[in-house]
Amino acid sequence: MPDPGPCCLPPSRTDALARLAALGVGPRPAPSSPPAAPAAVAAPAADLAPDEAPVGDPPAPEPEAAVAVPDDASAFVERLRRGPSGLGTLSLHLAPREEPPTPAPASGRPAPGSPIPGLYHHPVPEPDPARVEEVGSRIKRWAVDEVQAYPPEWEDQFDGFSVGRYMVACHPDAPTVDHLMIAARLMVAENVVDDCYCEDHGGSPVGLGGRLLLAHTALDAVHTTAEYQPAWARSLVSDAPRRSYLSAMEYFARAATPSQADRFRHDMARLHLGYLAEAAWAETEYVPEVAEYLAMRQFNNFRPCPTITDTVGGYELPADLHALPAMQRAIALAGNASTIANDLYSYTKELDSPGLHLNLPVVIAERENLSAKESYLKAVEVHNDLMHAFEAAAAEVAASWPDARVLRFLRGVAVWVDGNHYWHQTNTYRYSLPDFW
Incomplete structure (x- = not known):
C-alpha cells in the first residue's frame, strides 16, 4: 500500500505566515487587536475566541465558584x-x-x-439546541475557513458528524459556548488526523509513525537549534492534520493551566501509540x-x-x-x-x-x-x-x-x-x- 503523502488542502500563504509569526518565524502580519493577556483557569469568553461573542451563555464563573x-x-x-x-x-x-x-x-x-x-x-x-447550533456553526467555520481541514466534497460527512450535539451532550457544565469550542476543536482535529493519516481519506499504516510524530510536534513543540527551527515551524502548516492540531492546541493552551496542557499532551501520546500498534497489525495482517x-x-x-x-x-x-x-x-x-x-x-x-x-x-x-x-x-x-x-x-x-x-x-x-x-x-x-x- 503506497504512502499517501500529505493530505487535504494546502494552506494559504496568509494563514501560513500567520502561524509562522506566532512561532516567531518569518514576517509578522499586523495584529488586528492587542494581544490578550494570559488567561486564567476559567478564561473569559473574550480570551478564548476574540472574534466570536458567546450566544445565550451565562457569564463565566469566578475562580472560587x-x-x-x-x-x-x-x-x-x-x-x-x-x-x-x-x-x-x-x-x-x-x-x-x-x-x-x-x-x-x-x-x-x-x-x-x-x-x-x-x-x-x-x-x-x-x-440545549441553541448551544448545539452555535457550536456547530462555529466549529464548521473553524474547520473549513481557519485551518482548511475539509474540502467542499467532505461537507456532508462533516455535517453528519454532528459535532455540536456531541460536545454539548458531553459537557453540560461548560460555562460558555467558548468553553465548549475548546473541546470541539480538539475533537475535530483528532478526527482529521485519524481520517487523513490512518483511515478514511487517504490514510495508510505505511509510514504512519513518521507522520504521527511530526503531527504530535504541533501539540508538543520541538526545541531545536536556530538553524533548523524554521524548517520545523514550516512543517506545522504543511497539511490539514498539523494545521488542525496546531490551532486547536493554541486555543486549548490559552484556557488551560500548564498542568492541564501537559496532561493532554501525555494523553495524546498514548493515543498515537495506540494508532501505531493497530497500524503494525494491519501491515502484518495480524x-x-x-x-x-x-x-x-x-x-x-x-x-x-x-x-x-x-x-x-x-x-x-x-x-x-x-x-x-x-x-x-x-x-x-x-x-x-x-x-x-x-x-x-x-x-x-x-x-x-x-x-x-x-x-x-x-x-x-x-x-x-x-x-x-x-x-x-x-x-x-x-x-x-x-x-x-x-x-x-x-x-x-x-x-x-x-x-x-x-x-x-x-x-x-x-x-x-x-x-x-x-x-x-x-x-x-x-x-x-x-x-x-
Missing part, C-alpha cells in the same frame, strides 16, 4: 458511600439515571436511534488475541476527551489528584468502556469498509471461534463489565478523596461517558445496528 461543591454535595457523598449494591454509581451523574440495560426488541434490527439492546448505559437529557486488542484499545482510545472535562468546565483538578493511581484507573476504565461502545455502534459501518477492520466483535469471532452474533453479544458483555468497573472505581476514589474538585471531575468524566454513548446511539447518519436480536 469554579470548584465549588455542588448544591447536593452532602447527599452526593452520602450516596457514594451508601450506593446501590455498594457501588454508589447513581451519585456520579448530574441527571437522574434510569436503569439499563435496554430490553431487546421482539425480533430483528432495533429501530434507528435506539440504544444497543442489553448495553449498560445511562440516558442523558437532550442537549489479528491480535482479545487481551492484546483490549490493551491496544486502552491507548487508541477516547481518553483525551474526558480528561479535559475540567478545562472545559472552567476549573482544574490539580495534578497531584489527577495522578493518583486510583484516579488513573477510573479514567482508564471510562475511556475503555467508551471506546468499546464505539466498536459496537460502528460495527456495521466498518464491515462495509474495504479490508479487515479490527473491532472487538471481529477479534472475538476470529480468536474464540464464535459466530458474528455470539461475538457481538459477548462484546456487549465486555462493555458492560468495563462500565461497572469504572463506576465502582470512581465511587471508591470519591469516597477516599472527598475533595470538591475530585467529585466534580468524576461527575464530568461520567457525564462525558454518557454523552458519548448518546451521540453514538442517536447518530443515524453514521451508525446502524446489526440484525442480531
Whole structure:
C-alpha cells in the first residue's frame, strides 16, 4: 500500500505566515487587536475566541465558584458511600439515571436511534439546541475557513458528524459556548488526523509513525537549534492534520493551566501509540488475541476527551489528584468502556469498509471461534463489565478523596461517558445496528 503523502488542502500563504509569526518565524502580519493577556483557569469568553461573542451563555464563573461543591454535595457523598449494591454509581451523574440495560426488541434490527439492546448505559437529557447550533456553526467555520481541514466534497460527512450535539451532550457544565469550542476543536482535529493519516481519506499504516510524530510536534513543540527551527515551524502548516492540531492546541493552551496542557499532551501520546500498534497489525495482517486488542484499545482510545472535562468546565483538578493511581484507573476504565461502545455502534459501518477492520466483535469471532452474533453479544458483555468497573472505581476514589474538585471531575468524566454513548446511539447518519436480536 503506497504512502499517501500529505493530505487535504494546502494552506494559504496568509494563514501560513500567520502561524509562522506566532512561532516567531518569518514576517509578522499586523495584529488586528492587542494581544490578550494570559488567561486564567476559567478564561473569559473574550480570551478564548476574540472574534466570536458567546450566544445565550451565562457569564463565566469566578475562580472560587469554579470548584465549588455542588448544591447536593452532602447527599452526593452520602450516596457514594451508601450506593446501590455498594457501588454508589447513581451519585456520579448530574441527571437522574434510569436503569439499563435496554430490553431487546421482539425480533430483528432495533429501530434507528435506539440504544444497543442489553448495553449498560445511562440516558442523558437532550442537549440545549441553541448551544448545539452555535457550536456547530462555529466549529464548521473553524474547520473549513481557519485551518482548511475539509474540502467542499467532505461537507456532508462533516455535517453528519454532528459535532455540536456531541460536545454539548458531553459537557453540560461548560460555562460558555467558548468553553465548549475548546473541546470541539480538539475533537475535530483528532478526527482529521485519524481520517487523513490512518483511515478514511487517504490514510495508510505505511509510514504512519513518521507522520504521527511530526503531527504530535504541533501539540508538543520541538526545541531545536536556530538553524533548523524554521524548517520545523514550516512543517506545522504543511497539511490539514498539523494545521488542525496546531490551532486547536493554541486555543486549548490559552484556557488551560500548564498542568492541564501537559496532561493532554501525555494523553495524546498514548493515543498515537495506540494508532501505531493497530497500524503494525494491519501491515502484518495480524489479528491480535482479545487481551492484546483490549490493551491496544486502552491507548487508541477516547481518553483525551474526558480528561479535559475540567478545562472545559472552567476549573482544574490539580495534578497531584489527577495522578493518583486510583484516579488513573477510573479514567482508564471510562475511556475503555467508551471506546468499546464505539466498536459496537460502528460495527456495521466498518464491515462495509474495504479490508479487515479490527473491532472487538471481529477479534472475538476470529480468536474464540464464535459466530458474528455470539461475538457481538459477548462484546456487549465486555462493555458492560468495563462500565461497572469504572463506576465502582470512581465511587471508591470519591469516597477516599472527598475533595470538591475530585467529585466534580468524576461527575464530568461520567457525564462525558454518557454523552458519548448518546451521540453514538442517536447518530443515524453514521451508525446502524446489526440484525442480531
